[in-house]
Amino acid sequence: MQLYNKLSAKERAALIEEAGKDRMTISFYQYANIGNPQIFRDHLFINWDQLDVLGRIYVAHEGINAQLSVPAENFNAFKAHLESISFLNDVRLNIAVEQDNKSFLKLKVKVRNKILADGLNDSTFDVTNIGxxxxxxxxxxxxxxxxxxxxxxxxxxxxxxxxxxxxxxxxxxxxxxxxxxxxxxxxxxxxxxxxxxxxxxxxxxxxxxxxxxxxxxxxxxxxxxxxxxxxxxxxxEGLENQFLGKNFVFDHRLAEEISSDIISNCHQCGEPCDTHTNCENMACHLLFIQCKSCAEKMNNCCSDDCKSIIALSFEEQKELRKGAFASNKIYKKGRSENLKFKK
The missing domain is CATH 3.40.250.10 (Rhodanese-like domain)
Structure with missing residues (x-):
């Protein structure tokens, strides 16, 4: 039985384009006591794969954390499946402010130690005693x-x-x-x-x-x-919006606009800008803010060094990466001396 993705992100994007059907981007979480996260993980994958659900879902003994997209026509079936799980019945679903059919391109359901890494090792800490x-x-x-x-x-x-x-x-x-x-x-x-x-x-x-x-x-x-x-x-409810700017999201969109205020600046030239991107050099992949002008000038790179590297052939770039230790540090979130206008 298939319990993993067989299609690449590129292949999935082509299928979504060909289908021409609207998808809904949704997120939810629930703290709960899950006895066997692996069995629960497999159960979710089998059922959600049949509904063409795509996304990133973490399961742990302490609960579930999910960011995903589902075809609009399958939403009711997806919701019915959630309601069939006792601790997910009536769970609040956060529907994205801005929809994008390609917000997720793979279904990844992973078992983790915690659904939210907190670095805490306190056995007296009760996660259900909330504010x-x-x-x-x-x-x-x-x-x-x-x-x-x-x-x-x-x-x-x-x-x-x-x-x-x-x-x-x-x-x-x-x-x-x-x-x-x-x-x-x-x-x-x-x-x-x-x-x-x-x-x-x-x-x-x-x-x-x-x-x-x-x-x-x-x-x-x-x-x-x-x-x-x-x-x-x-x-x-017609309330006054107290949020300024964009809400960062962890999918291909990277952000959704809440207000028209631009409160940040391009990290390369300093002009008002709030568009995040990842450096085109895959060995860098730095997340930073870049305006359209700098993106064109820098070929979507964060530095001249990265710009030089992506000018090389694919094989040359691959050779440069060979033997390099790939850790989370290469995915620095806006921390680099090359970003002159980082606040």
Whole structure:
């Protein structure tokens, strides 16, 4: 029985193009006690592959974290399958603000130690003892209160292109980096102020709210459904949008516009820009912000060195990469001395 992808991203993109059918980009998460993540993983793959679901899904003993796309015509069948799983019945689905049929091109369901890496090894930490959820209207009212501290629980490259007005945006590379830094910075506010957090879809705040309650914070709140759900409620209820710029997303789109404000700049020339890209040199693949002018001038590269490398033949580039240790460090998120205008 097939339990893995057989098609390449290029082949899948061609099939999507040929089908000409609309797809829906969706994300959701749920913390739960899963006895055998591997069996659960295989169950999901078998059923979702039949529905032409594509995406990146992590399964662990602590639950599931999913970002995926599904043909619009199969959405009801997909939802029915979710509802057949006890702990996913009535799970909140975050529908993307902007749709793209090619947001995902493969179905990857992976078993992980945790659905969200946090670097924590605390057996007394209860991830289900979470803070209070806030809808968009309550969130707007709460962050307008001078007794509130609003914290962005995302990484620096996410908040750089978009964030809520007045929010604290930690200069961190990963979620695990942010936990201790925020706790130290807000030590004096543990009992006296409201701690309000937000992230893309809610999963980081869910865990962070439980962690900060565990660490002694008295008034802990989180934006339910994150920026994605906030945007939907603002539109449906006619609320004032307090989010500036774009919401970074972890698929081929890289971002979706929430407001027309451009709050970041091209990392190469300094002009206003909020378009992320990856360096064309596959041995670099650096994520950075690049305007159209610089993209044309630099052949979609982050530096002159990378520009020189992609001018070589495929075989020459492959030879240069041979023997090089490939780690996560080559996928640096906007951290490079070559980026002259990185804030």
């Amino acid at each position: 209070k959820h806030l809808g968009a209207k309550e969130f707007n009212e709460m962050i307008a209160d001078e007794n509130t501290v609003c914290v962005d629980m995302r990484n620096h490259y996410e908040s750089e292109i978009g964030h809520f007005k007045g929010a604290i945006t930690p200069d961190v590379d990963t979620f695990r980096d942010s936990l201790d830094i925020i706790e130290a910075d807000l030590e004096k506010d543990k009992e006296g102020k409201n701690l309000v957090m937000y992230c893309t879809g809610g999963i980081r705040c869910e865990k962070a709210s439980a962690y900060y309650k565990h660490k002694g914070f008295k008034n802990v709140f989180q934006l339910e459904g994150g920026i994605i759900e906030y945007t939907r409620q603002v539109k449906e």
